[in-house]
Amino acid sequence: MVRLRQCLCNLDDAAAGKLDKKQAVINILEEMKKYSYQFSIDERDSDLYAWVEELACYSPIMHIQQTDGITSPHSPFTKKNNEKGIVEGKKLLEAIAASYEKEEKGMPPKTDKIVMALELFASNTEHPHEIKNNMRETREYWKQYIPEDGVRLDQLLERL
Structure with a gap:
């Protein structure tokens, strides 16, 4: 986070005319190279569904919230939020199923049950x-995809 703040300060300084824009970019790129582990250049690192495909089968619980992919406000799944949100029930279930199709060495055993818990914040x-x-609207949204507790993933996907 400190590195990100330094990069943003470079941009602020360039915008305020305190630093040449070219130099600001050079400073940021040097910072990213020096601390590459703190900066992601792989698009998959910010792809919700890529993460789910990689790790869902190892996670016995998933906390579900609606998000626009930029912030994490833990929004409910209302029509308004879903229009700008990136979490889609069908895509999420398909990504979970895809995670079970992969075989990874050195990973823990795959879980035989995933509890999906809504993690919503209210102002x-x-x-x-x-x-x-x-x-209520969130529950109705998810009932389309998971009509009752305890349904196997393959059965949920058959219904879609």
Whole structure:
């Protein structure tokens, strides 16, 4: 996080005319090279579904929230949030299934059960009625894909 702040300061300084733009970019690239482990250049690192395909089969619990892919506000799955959100029920279940098709050496045993838990945050300015409606809408959204607890993944995918 410190490195990111330094890079952003370089950009701020360039925008304010305190630093040449070319030099700001050079500084950022040098910082990224020096601390490459803190910067990702692989698009898959920021791809939700790539992560799920790689790791879901090893995780006995997944916390589910709607996100725009930039911030992590733990939004409910409402029509409004889903329009700009990147988490889609069918795609998520397909990515989980894909994770079970892979064989990785050195990984723990694959879990035979995944609990998907909604992890939603509400603003302290939201009215309780609004929070309940968002939760209700979220439940209805996910019921399309997971109509009841305990259904096997292959059975869920057959229904889609």
